[in-house]
Amino acid sequence: DTGVSQDPRHKITKRGQNVTFRCDPISEHNRLYWYRQTLGQGPEFLTYFQNEAQLEKSRLLSDRFSAERPKGSFSTLEIQRTEQGDSAMYLCASTETGSLNEKLFFGSGTQLSVL
Amino acid sequence: AQKVTQAQTEISVVEKEDVTLDCVYETRDTTYYLFWYKQPPSGELVFLIRRNSFDEQNEISGRYSWNFQKSTSSFNFTITASQVVDSAVYFCALRGNYGGSQGNLIFGKGTKLSVKP
Numbered sequence: 001d002t003g004v005s006q007d008p009r010h011k012i013t014k015r016g017q018n019v020t021f022r023c024d025p026i027s028e029h030n031r032l033y034w035y036r037q038t039l040g041q042g043p044e045f046l047t048y049f050q051n052e053a054q055l056e057k058s059r060l061l062s063d064r065f066s067a068e069r070p071k072g073s074f075s076t077l078e079i080q081r082t083e084q085g086d087s088a089m090y091l092c093a094s095t096e097t098g099s100l101n102e103k104l105f106f107g108s109g110t111q112l113s114v115l
Numbered sequence: 116a117q118k119v120t121q122a123q124t125e126i127s128v129v130e131k132e133d134v135t136l137d138c139v140y141e142t143r144d145t146t147y148y149l150f151w152y153k154q155p156p157s158g159e160l161v162f163l164i165r166r167n168s169f170d171e172q173n174e175i176s177g178r179y180s181w182n183f184q185k186s187t188s189s190f191n192f193t194i195t196a197s198q199v200v201d202s203a204v205y206f207c208a209l210r211g212n213y214g215g216s217q218g219n220l221i222f223g224k225g226t227k228l229s230v231k232p
Contacts, residue, residue, distance in 0.1 A: 042119075042223050045221075108159045
């Protein structure tokens, strides 16, 4: 059973650098979500895709953030000109069908540290 | 606005004790969904339960039970006879059906449960 896979698990970067994370959802899942979690907080929604279409973006997602899901399978989240405030765990989740009450399957996340 | 409040930041119990994790939510949606997720030290959130707003029946799954009360906007989670493996951070979450929050979960800040042997 292949779950949601995220790469890398950890990323350390210097302020001002660009970083890109990858998420591979469960293969039959057509919805993919990105969340961000900081220490002591719950995950915060960033954006989600249905197939290749990006349907919603949070106001948390500044212009420095961009997400893609070009073929409706894997997704990438890029952060340009990273800032120390971007340090967080970035979580990807997927679910099947279009129903809003479907449970999410989460990956283990990418821990970003911006020095 | 939608909001989930988990007032208990940390709870510590001794194995075999029962423990209840509180969750209070706010929403203007008439149809909504409530969830509990578990986040063990490995970091991967694991789905525990989903409850629809029009179904107020309480649910029991093994040592886990959930008490949903619309009158008090609460969705509390009880672990009976806790075990060390229950140690984790537990998140309550809300998803509305209409408006700007469609398609995403609103999480509480979580309750860290430590079960000591």
